[in-house]
Amino acid sequence: MSSNHSDKESAGKSIPNWLLFLFFGAVVWGAVYGIFMHGFLGYSQSSAYRDSTGQSFAVAFIPEKPERNAASIANGEASASTNCGACHGGPALTGSIGPNLTDDTWLHAQGQMTETRLAELIMKGILPADAKTEKGKQGGMPPRGTLGSDRQVWEVIYYLSSKNRSIRQDATP
Ligand code: HEC
Structure with missing residues (x-):
């Protein structure tokens, strides 16, 4: 019984740091991305850009309209x-x-x-x-x-x- 308990404990301790890093990294990145794209409390760079130019953020930064030359x-x-x-x-x-x-x-x-x-x-x-x-x-x-x-x-x-x-x-x- 006691050996079983210590097995569990060591299993708990053995989550590698890189996995934790990846997991929390993904959570933080998700939050930052969400706030950037969709705004925090209604404001975002992309919605501000859309309101002032009538163009969506993505459209404006992908150079789809070439130079006239x-x-x-x-x-x-x-x-x-x-x-x-x-x-x-x-x-x-x-x-x-x-x-x-x-x-x-x-x-x-x-x-x-x-x-x-x-x-x-x-x-x-x-x-x-x-x-x-x-x-x-x-x-x-x-x-x-x-x-x-x-x-x-x-x-x-x-x-x-x-x-x-x-x-x-x-x-x-
Ligand atoms: C599958 C056939 C087809 C292809 C391919 C096609 N068109 Fe057309 N296009 C038509 C037809 C049919 C009309 C006329 C519609 C009508 O009867 O009002 C038309 C109409 C137009 C008009 C309106 C003309 C006017 O008098 O106002 C423009 C401009 C035009 N096409 C540009 C293009 C361009 C540029 C391309 C290539 C990127 C293209 N079309 C490819 C069939 C085609």
Whole structure:
């Protein structure tokens, strides 16, 4: 009996320090992370940032909107030809299933076409029900075309607005 008791005691004492460190480290990290991301008593850096900018914290610090320069425009040209050209008329983007993107006729602009409006259209895609052409009503446009990242979408937009002067360059990278 007494040997059993001492076994338990030594088992209790044998929790290694690194395990305790890991455990309490995780608890402390969890608390700090929680306060930082969700705020303490209603205030947090991220909610303050969101209130003052209308943008979420994560969006603001991941550089998804590239600089407008020759390199990003060239990337956009390549992406547009492979990803948008399939429906918009090949590398020239002069229209097939989807409309011509190089002229000044816009079906989905609200007033003048802007880079901001393009971003909204491309990110959300166009539902068949919202399409304005007969070809468009058959399948609409998938969100982002087939582009993987927001960065690629912006590069395509910079490319389009560099070629097509009917698009107002209102994006601020
Ligand atoms: C699967 C086919 C498809 C792909 C891929 C596609 N689109 Fe479209 N897109 C369409 C269709 C169809 C419409 C027209 C919808 C309608 O009838 O109103 C359209 C409409 C648009 C419009 C609105 C045009 C206007 O006149 O207002 C823009 C801008 C646009 N696409 C940009 C793009 C870009 C940029 C890409 C590549 C990232 C892309 N699309 C990829 C099918 C596609």
